[in-house]
Amino acid sequence: MSSPPFIDQASGELDLGQIRAEAFRLAGLVLLFGGIALLLFLLTLLVGPGRLLAGFLTVLSQFVLAVGTGIVLMYVIARGIQLADE
Template structure:
């Protein structure tokens, strides 16, 4: 017997928009934290030291923050998907 699909009402077959939004808001907040964390190094590079060694290091720091943030977001999505599949 197939398991019920998440975010779909089994009685009507329609999407549960309230549940989709309730799952999307924490994900958007997590993405926002990662992007906000990477903005200060990029702002310093953009407004002051774009052609120096410090600028290159700060740009790499911003890239690193975004890469780690993307990994955290992916782990959250996978863990939450496993939780939803178990319900």
């Protein structure tokens, strides 16, 4: 029988290295999509309110956040399945 994910087999304690590695990967994805959405939002502020381009950039930043959320959730599920099979 395999050990549960994030548990060191030798000591039975939490494997902080593996937890840190997974957290950095997940944080990288969140920062990627959050950064893109923030950039689009800042461009919206530079364009000014009431312009058609500002509306388009707002919708685009919301789309980036929605797609990014979906990708992060898919990553978490896929990685969880991978860790459960190891």
